[in-house]
Amino acid sequence: MKLSRRDFLKLSGAGTGSVFLDWTLSPQAVAASESEAVFPLHKKVSEATTICPYCSCGCGLLIATGPDGHIINSEGDPENINNRGALDPKSIAVRQLSQNPLRLKKPLYRAPGAAEFEEKEWDWVITEVAKRVKASRDGTLETQNANGVTVNRTNGIAFIGGAANNDEECYLFVKLSRALGGVYIEHQARI
Numbered sequence: 001m002k003l004s005r006r007d008f009l010k011l012s013g014a015g016t017g018s019v020f021l022d023w024t025l026s027p028q029a030v031a032a033s034e035s036e037a038v039f040p041l042h043k044k045v046s047e048a049t050t051i052c053p054y055c056s057c058g059c060g061l062l063i064a065t066g067p068d069g070h071i072i073n074s075e076g077d078p079e080n081i082n083n084r085g086a087l088d089p090k091s092i093a094v095r096q097l098s099q100n101p102l103r104l105k106k107p108l109y110r111a112p113g114a115a116e117f118e119e120k121e122w123d124w125v126i127t128e129v130a131k132r133v134k135a136s137r138d139g140t141l142e143t144q145n146a147n148g149v150t151v152n153r154t155n156g157i158a159f160i161g162g163a164a165n166n167d168e169e170c171y172l173f174v175k176l177s178r179a180l181g182g183v184y185i186e187h188q189a190r191i
């Protein structure tokens with residue numbers, strides 16, 4: 001007995017008592033009905049695209065967050081041209097950035113000569129950093145070089161950026177550096 005593909009599928013469906021396919025639906029109608037399928041969710045989930053913060057490859061991630069704002073799933077973004085959905089293990093575990101119980105939640109400061117770190121408030125840390133940047137800038141600003149040419153450069157401060165910085169952060173970072181007379185500006189990918 002010679003069976004066509006269509007006959008075979010019809011017989012299979014009848015034999016198992018199942019209906020595999022509605023032969024009256026066009027491929028377009030099948031696609032439309034599938035795109036309208038609704039799956040019940042037990043939790044409210046938000047999903048967004050982002051970039052892996054670990055190295056300068058910039059792989060794309062899909063991050064799902066639960067109602068409490070914590071990451072509940074992370075996976076490679078198949079639409080991202082850098083990685084096409086692939087990720088390394090470190091990036092797959094990126095949820096630990098927000099959920100690791102060992103994550104530091106306050107600045108730690110170790111005074112000169114001290115053996116132990118102590119917790120500090122952000123206001124204290126930011127004020128301290130600003131004071132030290134000002135002192136270094138004032139103490140190492142060179143207005144003219146050895147030939148009498150105006151240079152206005154700060155030799156005592158170097159800036160280094162990282163792969164986790166986004167465009168806006170880099171823009172502000174370079175603005176601040178230039179405003180202070182910074183000429184030593186580098187990026188981790190070049191070191």
Ligand code: SF4
Nearest residue numbers: 052054055058059091
């Ligand atoms: S997934 Fe790996 S290769 Fe891609 S950006 Fe992150 S650390 Fe770099």
